[in-house]
Amino acid sequence: MRMKVFKTDGSNTSGIATDVNTGLTFWQPLRDITIVDISQASSGTVDNDADWVIYADGKETDYSFRAEEINPVNKAGRSAVAPDGIKVKAGTKLQFKWSGQATATVNYLRIDYV
Amino acid sequence: MPRGLPAKYIREAMKKGGSRSEIMKRAWRLYKRSKGKTSSVKRTRKKRRGGKSKMAKKRRVRRPKLFRSMGLKGMLIAIAGLTGIKYLIRNYLPQASGYENSISLLGVGLVKRSVLPAGIAMLASDLITDAITPKGLFTLPQFVGESPSRGYDI
Numbered sequence: 001m002r003m004k005v006f007k008t009d010g011s012n013t014s015g016i017a018t019d020v021n022t023g024l025t026f027w028q029p030l031r032d033i034t035i036v037d038i039s040q041a042s043s044g045t046v047d048n049d050a051d052w053v054i055y056a057d058g059k060e061t062d063y064s065f066r067a068e069e070i071n072p073v074n075k076a077g078r079s080a081v082a083p084d085g086i087k088v089k090a091g092t093k094l095q096f097k098w099s100g101q102a103t104a105t106v107n108y109l110r111i112d113y114v
Numbered sequence: 115m116p117r118g119l120p121a122k123y124i125r126e127a128m129k130k131g132g133s134r135s136e137i138m139k140r141a142w143r144l145y146k147r148s149k150g151k152t153s154s155v156k157r158t159r160k161k162r163r164g165g166k167s168k169m170a171k172k173r174r175v176r177r178p179k180l181f182r183s184m185g186l187k188g189m190l191i192a193i194a195g196l197t198g199i200k201y202l203i204r205n206y207l208p209q210a211s212g213y214e215n216s217i218s219l220l221g222v223g224l225v226k227r228s229v230l231p232a233g234i235a236m237l238a239s240d241l242i243t244d245a246i247t248p249k250g251l252f253t254l255p256q257f258v259g260e261s262p263s264r265g266y267d268i
Binding site: 032054056061063084086087088089092094 | 266
């Protein structure tokens with residue numbers, strides 16, 4: 001299983017997250033992937049934890065996640081995208097948009113995929 | 115002399131004497147006996163001149179034998195070929211895995227024509243199934259909305 005981490009910028013309460021490794025605001029996998037879990041550890045203040053929406057090729061998808069449901073403490077080992085995961089076609093431009101922070105805080109969105 | 119009846123049977127039959135028709139009957143009996151088991155199905159054919167029909171020559175019954183149609187070598191080649199096709203589908207076109215059987219059968223049908231109709235029928239049924247149900251290789255838009263999923267969520 002592999003992992004990607006996107007982060008909020010810490011200066012805005014909404015926006016498009018940045019890949020911590022590439023610095024890009026998108027992720028375009030070269031092969032078919034399946035996202036098997038999405039999680040975000042709390043920043044310490046629940047109100048400042050971000051809610052997320054996945055965009056594909058610039059379009060909003062059905063996949064949105066509230067901070068509470070992707071918090072590892074609340075998930076207790078369960079996947080937020082169980083049981084089938086999210087199958088993503090190779091070449092799809094994925095973006096992760098956040099919102100819902102009371103105060104701009106750096107949040108990290110972890111994406112586990114195979 | 116009836117056409118096709120070897121002379122040696124007639125000579126054998128003539129040793130016991132009798133009328134011409136008796137000799138010919140005896141000769142035919144000897145001939146049939148020498149050819150072993152024959153089919154019980156009677157076939158008739160018409161003579162060229164006149165409409166009178168007569169008994170056609172009986173055909174020998176052919177029993178099916180193992181590997182008769184392809185041979186052991188052909189079977190091994192078929193196994194290798196089918197494995198190759200399945201490998202390619204599984205690795206490079208997983209959404210088409212539902213087509214494995216029909217494509218394989220079509221491949222065999224190119225060599226052995228008798229299975230070709232079955233292969234075509236299976237492929238057609240796979241295509242129809244794929245067209246009207248989501249998450250396959252393709253799906254007709256009217257069944258899933260504007261964008262076919264092709265097995266992907268995104």
